[in-house]
Amino acid sequence: MKNYYIGIDLGGTNIKYGIVSSEGEIVTKGIIPSRANLKKDVILSNIKKAISSLLYYSRKNKIKIKGIGIGCPGIVNVEKGVIMDMVPNIPQLKNVKIKAELKKDFHCPIYVDNDANLMALAEHKFGAAKGYKNCLCLTIGTGIGSGIIIDGKLFRGSFFAGAEFGHTSIFYDGIKCRCGNIGCVEMYASARAMVKKAKKLLDKDKNLLLYKMVNGNLNKISTKRIFDLWKKGDRLCTKIVNETCVYLGTAIGSAVNLLNPEVVVIGGGVAEAGMKFIKKIEKEVTKRANPVASKNLNVVKAKLENDAGFIGAALLAQLSS
Numbered sequence: 001m002k003n004y005y006i007g008i009d010l011g012g013t014n015i016k017y018g019i020v021s022s023e024g025e026i027v028t029k030g031i032i033p034s035r036a037n038l039k040k041d042v043i044l045s046n047i048k049k050a051i052s053s054l055l056y057y058s059r060k061n062k063i064k065i066k067g068i069g070i071g072c073p074g075i076v077n078v079e080k081g082v083i084m085d086m087v088p089n090i091p092q093l094k095n096v097k098i099k100a101e102l103k104k105d106f107h108c109p110i111y112v113d114n115d116a117n118l119m120a121l122a123e124h125k126f127g128a129a130k131g132y133k134n135c136l137c138l139t140i141g142t143g144i145g146s147g148i149i150i151d152g153k154l155f156r157g158s159f160f161a162g163a164e165f166g167h168t169s170i171f172y173d174g175i176k177c178r179c180g181n182i183g184c185v186e187m188y189a190s191a192r193a194m195v196k197k198a199k200k201l202l203d204k205d206k207n208l209l210l211y212k213m214v215n216g217n218l219n220k221i222s223t224k225r226i227f228d229l230w231k232k233g234d235r236l237c238t239k240i241v242n243e244t245c246v247y248l249g250t251a252i253g254s255a256v257n258l259l260n261p262e263v264v265v266i267g268g269g270v271a272e273a274g275m276k277f278i279k280k281i282e283k284e285v286t287k288r289a290n291p292v293a294s295k296n297l298n299v300v301k302a303k304l305e306n307d308a309g310f311i312g313a314a315l316l317a318q319l320s321s
């Protein structure tokens with residue numbers, strides 16, 4: 001018999017949500033702005049609105065909801081349902097007791113975890129990492145999140161602070177990161193880092209195609225535009241993409257030497273650049289990881305795309321109840 005769960009994916013820009021069956025089918029889904037710049041109460045009330053609309057749908061369609069899963073950024077104490085730290089995009093959520101807050105309004109069992117952990121859970125059960133025992137899943141967008149599956153189970157570390165791939169350092173004397181560390185890969189290979197680099201390079205040379213493409217408005221530079229021009233062979237964008245792949249290959253190579261996974265799944269906005277980009281990263285990983293570890297390693301694109309977060313959140317509710 002199929003069971004049904006609510007999944008909520010709280011991001012810096014949007015809240016994505018849906019009802020997902022125990023077999024991974026999406027019954028209904030939606031998206032609303034998270035309004036992350038406002039007070040924590042506004043964000044919590046937006047999460048509550050998303051849950052209420054799904055509960056209304058479930059009542060109308062006679063679907064019994066067995067649990068609610070919430071994915072949020074940062075280090076999450078899964079037992080207490082509290083965001084502990086590392087939420088630079090929504091800092092007002094630090095120390096917020098998400099589970100306790102939602103319990104006031106909803107009577108279903110509620111579970112909370114880190115969003116990238118939940119993406120890994122979803123990709124492992126229903127997506128690109130299905131059938132593999134050991135996986136490293138990355139989500140490369142504004143920041144770089146990650147989730148690790150070991151022996152088929154999510155690995156969270158001893159104090160829920162594990163799997164912070166984005167904050168592994170690739171330069172001991174590099175750029176200072178918001179986490180306090182120096183040279184974190186997130187500072188070099190995230191979407192934000194790519195756009196920042198493009199702006200810096202265009203400041204020096206305004207005679208470039210990317211500059212013309214955005215009519216001189218540097219705020220219009222996006223990774224999509226960088227990847228589009230890279231595919232057309234543009235010199236500046238090729239430089240940015242090549243360097244991004246070297247940075248990612250360096251960090252993933254170290255992670256592969258540490259974990260020896262069968263598969264590295266790459267998701268998030270940057271993965272939308274497509275297979276050519278994924279293959280380029282794989283090449284860099286192969287150069288760096290030890291040959292025994294990299295020989296049978298697959299570097300693949302995430303399958304569940306924008307839905308991975310809320311599917312993983314619903315799956316968390318399923319696995320925890």
Ligand SMILES: [Zn+2]
Pocket residue numbers: 166167168177178179180181184186
């Ligand atoms: Zn960092």
